[in-house]
Amino acid sequence: MFMKFNSVRGTKDICPPEIELWQYLEKTAVELLQDYGFSEIRTPIFEESGLFNRSIGEDTDIVEKEMYTFADKKGRSLTLRPEGTAGVVRAAIENNLLAQGNLTKLYYLGPMFRYERPQAGRYRQFYQIGAESIGSSSYWRDVEIILWCVEFFSRIGLSGIKVYINSVGCPECRPGYREVLQKFLQENTTQLCADCQRRMVRNPLRVLDCKVETCRQVVSRMPAIQNYLCQSCRDNFQDIQQALQKENITFTVDKFLVRGLDYYTQVVFEIKSENLGAQDAVAAGGRYDKLVKELGGPDMPAVGFALGMERVSEVLKKQRAGALMETWVDIYFALLGKQAQQESFNFIRDLRQSGLKVEACLEDKSLKNQMRQADQGKAKLTVIIGEEEIRKGIAMVRDMQTKEQKEIKLNDLVSFLKELKLK
């Protein structure tokens, strides 16, 4: 009996030609990150569960119900990383990358795992590219990161994106606002949905982005966090807005923007695409000034972001997939007969070594078929070698655009093709 297997729920294969798009995105992102002074760091895909509980927050949905947590053979509780920041911060501390008073800029890319119900733009294994600037409290670092995102999206030619920002305060002022909020919600508890009545107690900030109509009405009358920020948070929020304006980055202040990870402080941002469904955030991030210390490192402020590869490639596919998913070869060898295959294999090997993209038909197909393969492979040149050519010691070289064909001696073929400068 044969068994057929499928990829597990919420995971998928990235096949050609889509992978061309991914490679393009990764390459563009990495180049731009390096231009901004970030260095790559690769951390393990699983960590001690406690790392995520501690950094993301015990009361968050991610930790509560979305983590792939398992016990290894020694009974240690491990978790597949649901996001990148915690691991990067842990690694930076552990490897003494954080020198007091210095700035450390790191980027990462790779798969993350969350047990959620799959949907468009939401997978259980999904890929993120992200970066962290650790060691600076300058709001220009926040701006730098938002600017990176804006520039990245413009560089890959993505339109229809919008930047949203908000300030979620700091340990000084957030507790105060939280209390005000809780009090307000308690007074209006009868108008809240069941979920929000639960949130009200545990994480009242989350009521802010509830979509239920009655909750929204309550929310619209709710005290805004801006009015409860401490002086330094308020200044910081002002400074960033001014800086963004100065840099011509258009943004919207969304006073309901709350992030689902507890470690954020002060300014958080989200970049959304108009061309996606409900899962429309393509990149997001913010400042997390307390996390490094929280994880046993020096008391260092930090700011970072992550972008979702699936979502970005999804939008890009709609907007300009054709050009980016194209593949081609420089030279295609159409071969007829055993001897032609034997003679040509060396040529092909030689040409490939010199950096040309070469493909050949080694499968005894009709010439018509081979020509079609060459055409579909978008070959620039096709080299035809059959029994007659072998006998005469030549090859037919056909220019696929002009349809011009000329005879080249087999001895001269490789050097002739190399000199054409097809690259």
Add this chain to the structure above:
RNA sequence: GUGGCUGUAGCUCAGCUGGUUAGAGCGCUAGUCUGUGGCACUAGAGGUCGCGGGUUCAAAUCCCGUUAGCCACCCCA
């Protein structure tokens, strides 16, 4: 985790109220064109009708379950 929609050839889908050998377009292979691509015509290959059960003389079609995908909620990148 909740609700709705869907699952028929490699791909996109049609198959009405259950009735003989399950269809189309695209793609693929071949021929027209004795060894030359992109067009056209012709022919051919290719299907456990998601899976399991039930109703029935008879199920791709009706019912139940299950699984996967999509959409929304939730959450987030």
